[in-house]
Amino acid sequence: MNHTPTAATASNGADFNPQQAAALLDQTTAYARRQFEPNPPWLLVTRAGLALDAYGALWLSVRGQHPYAHPTAAVIPVGVGVGVANVIATMTLAKRASAGISGRRRLRPAEIAIMAAVWSAVFVAIWPMAVAGVSDRIVYGLYPATAPLIIAGLAWAAIMAARADWRACGSGLAAAAVGAAAWLAGPAGAWAVIGIGVAVLLLVHAAEVSLRHRA
Amino acid sequence: MTTAVTSEELDPLIHVPTRLKIVATLAALPDGDTLSFTRLQNMIGLTPGNLIIHLRKLEEAGYLARAKTTNGTTQTTTVALTARGRTALAAYRRALRDLLGEL
Numbered sequence: 001m002n003h004t005p006t007a008a009t010a011s012n013g014a015d016f017n018p019q020q021a022a023a024l025l026d027q028t029t030a031y032a033r034r035q036f037e038p039n040p041p042w043l044l045v046t047r048a049g050l051a052l053d054a055y056g057a058l059w060l061s062v063r064g065q066h067p068y069a070h071p072t073a074a075v076i077p078v079g080v081g082v083g084v085a086n087v088i089a090t091m092t093l094a095k096r097a098s099a100g101i102s103g104r105r106r107l108r109p110a111e112i113a114i115m116a117a118v119w120s121a122v123f124v125a126i127w128p129m130a131v132a133g134v135s136d137r138i139v140y141g142l143y144p145a146t147a148p149l150i151i152a153g154l155a156w157a158a159i160m161a162a163r164a165d166w167r168a169c170g171s172g173l174a175a176a177a178v179g180a181a182a183w184l185a186g187p188a189g190a191w192a193v194i195g196i197g198v199a200v201l202l203l204v205h206a207a208e209v210s211l212r213h214r215a
Numbered sequence: 216m217t218t219a220v221t222s223e224e225l226d227p228l229i230h231v232p233t234r235l236k237i238v239a240t241l242a243a244l245p246d247g248d249t250l251s252f253t254r255l256q257n258m259i260g261l262t263p264g265n266l267i268i269h270l271r272k273l274e275e276a277g278y279l280a281r282a283k284t285t286n287g288t289t290q291t292t293t294v295a296l297t298a299r300g301r302t303a304l305a306a307y308r309r310a311l312r313d314l315l316g317e318l
Contacts, residue, residue, distance in 0.1 A: 016232055018225070018314045025308065028236045032243035035258060100254030102293060104247045 033213045036101070038094040044206035047086060048199040054082040055145075055195025059188065062141070068187045070140030104163065111159050118155040122148050141187025145194050149179030174201055224310045226303055228276050233261065234269050238278065238304050241296040249282065249293035270294060278303055 034040065058079055061072040071079070098106055107115075123144075130139045157172030178197030182190040229238055236259050244250060256266050273279040278300030284291050296304070 016230060018311055020232075021225070021230060021235060022311050022315055024232060024235055025239050025311070028239040029243055032240040032258065036243055100251030101244065102249050102251075103245070103295075105245055 030213060036097055037209060037213070038097040039205065039209060040093070041206040041210045043089060043093060044202045044209065048202035048206070050082050050086065051198040051202065052195050054079045055191050055198070059191035059195065062188045062191065065188065068137045068141050070136060114159065115152070115155060118152050119148070122151050137187040142183055142190055145190040146179040146183045149175045149194065153179060171201070171205065224314055226307050228272060228278065229303060229307045233259070233265070234273060237269055237273065238296065238300060241279070241294065242301060242304050244295070246301070249295040252292040252294060255294060273300065
């Protein structure tokens with residue numbers, strides 16, 4: 001069982017001096033913020049490293065292809081594995097952080113359904129594109145590298161804007177901007193731009209969370 | 216000397232270690248969110264009886280709101296800091312800062 005810090009443990013205010021109160025207030029606030037945080041800095045930094053590894057591996061597998069074909073079969077499980085691990089870690093920590101909390105902070109079922117539908121649609125759309133004969137540059141390069149960030153980022157930004165959560169809205173827009181920038185880098189370069197862009201976004205987010213917890 | 220200044224300047228409802236922990240914990244939630252009694256109890260480390268006594272005092276002062284929701288056969292008690300409670304904590308924080316600056 002986790003408990004708040006006990007720097008000062010006087011049972012009433014009589015023996016409780018201002019220094020003890022200030023220390024207890026700071027410690028309790030920091031502890032509560034950590035407990036309620038669904039995206040702890042360590043997780044964000046870990047994700048940044050994993051994003052660099054996974055997208056870096058994808059980029060290494062395609063950078064020498066002329067003309068562009070697709071990432072090699074050996075690398076695809078790495079990307080899928082990192083993606084699945086990321087989703088599981090995110091959901092587990094979010095569930096733990098939000099246990100017992102109700103109100104605006106929790107995503108509503110409709111919002112979860114929208115994001116799940118958007119994510120699914122982004123990847124499912126690859127199949128009909130391939131069947132329709134869209135070029136490999138798009139189907140196996142630009143689209144899978146950039147569309148998840150652009151489409152899911154914009155969907156997230158819209159949901160957060162409806163909640164007036166401007167910080168989270170900004171994160172969605174930043175992700176979409178990274179996706180759009182990566183599109184300009186071409187099918188091979190897009191993987192590298194996404195890897196670096198996502199890692200930078202996650203590190204900035206980690207720094208912001210750390211600063212917010214210390215404020 | 217310190218005790219005399221404390222009793223004059225600091226809100227006596229908040230200036231008790233347990234209640235300070237309760238208020239600081241609830242203030243870490245965004246405005247409008249509520250916390251279940253069970254999770255608060257786990258975080259503060261009090262028995263249910265002790266926690267209820269402190270919550271009642273804060274509630275009587277208008278610093279805290281309690282609500283009971285029923286989901287099937289399960290009843291959940293949730294607590295949240297009111298706007299008045301947030302204002303009181305901000306004032307308490309300012310008073311502490313002033314006091315420590317003077318000491």
